[in-house]
Structure formats: structure tokens, C-alpha cells
């Protein structure tokens with residue numbers, strides 16, 4: 001199945017994970033930063049249109065490395081359009097039913113970028129947008145076909161008195177970003 005997620009609604013409180021996730025996983029933030037760079041390039045070279053990237057994080061037990069997989073992007077959207085990203089259901093591990101002698105690739109998380117929006121006419125209230133995971137993002141993580149932690153790549157933003165963070169119209173497109181975790185209440189079944 002394909003989730004159609006809107007970026008218009010943002011939840012009030014988000015847990016924030018700094019860009020360096022941990023010393024043991026430095027490659028994942030670097031890889032997600034590369035995907036963000038593609039989204040920035042898209043926005044810069046196709047203004048006023050943007051698109052959001054998504055995909056999965058796998059653990060390759062043959063190499064002991066985390067990798068990105070199934071990376072795709074949503075449709076282009078512009079002023080007045082609904083923001084869109086696409087994520088499929090959690091793919092089967094490779095192989096799907098590993099034996100103790102296999103060195104499987106496990107799907108351990110999903111991710112998506114939010115669009116590098118910086119134009120006033122993209123914003124629902126005219127002066128900015130919330131940053132971080134939306135309620136739809138949390139729902140997608142906990143969907144029966146997903147049940148995986150997720151990561152959202154988005155701007156750090158500026159804190160507001162209500163505890164949220166926002167980007168305001170005119171913020172630089174290369175403003176600092178963060179990786180925001182999404183922890184679902186239930187995880188995928190163990191292999």
C-alpha cells in the first residue's frame with residue numbers, strides 16, 4: 001500500500017535527536033544528509049516546486065552496516081498544492097525467512113525528508129510552518145504494515161512559546177537540519 005501523507009498538520013511536541021545520532025551510526029546521518037541535499041537541489045533548481053524523499057534503513061548483517069534502501073520521492077508540488085510524500089509498506093527482509101546460517105538484510109526503520117520550503121505561499125498560515133514529524137508521520141510508523149521507528153529530516157527551526165518549533169518565511173534554504181525520531185508504540189515482529 002501507499003501512504004499519502006500531508007505535511008500540513010504538525011504535532012505540538014516532538015522529541016528531537018541531534019544530527020549525530022550516535023558514534024556507532026555515523027553513516028546513517030551522513031546518508032540522510034545526502035538525501036536532504038537532493039531535496040534542497042530540487043527546490044533550488046525547480047522553484048517554486050519541491051518534492052519529499054522517503055525510504056528505509058536496513059541493517060546488513062553480512063557487512064554490519066546500516067544502509068538506505070527503496071529510496072523514492074513524492075510528486076512535485078508547488079504553491080497551493082497539498083504536500084506529498086510516499087512510503088510503501090515495510091518490505092520483507094532479505095531473505096524473508098532467514099535460517100541461522102544466513103546473513104540477512106533487515107528492514108529496521110523508515111525515513112523521509114520534509115521539503116525545504118521557504119516561500120510564504122507554501123505555508124498554511126502565511127508566515128511559517130511547524131518542523132518535525134506530523135501526526136500522520138506517527139500514524140504511518142504505527143501502521144500495521146509498517147510497525148517501524150522512523151526518522152524525519154527537517155529544519156531545526158525556531159522555538160515558539162508553546163514548545164513547538166517553526167521555520168518562518170524567508171529562512172535560508174540551507175538552514176541547519178535535524179533528524180527527528182518517530183517511535184511507534186509497537187515494533188515490527190522479530191524475524
Ligand SMILES: [Zn+2]
Nearest residue numbers: 133134137152
Ligand atoms: Zn512527515
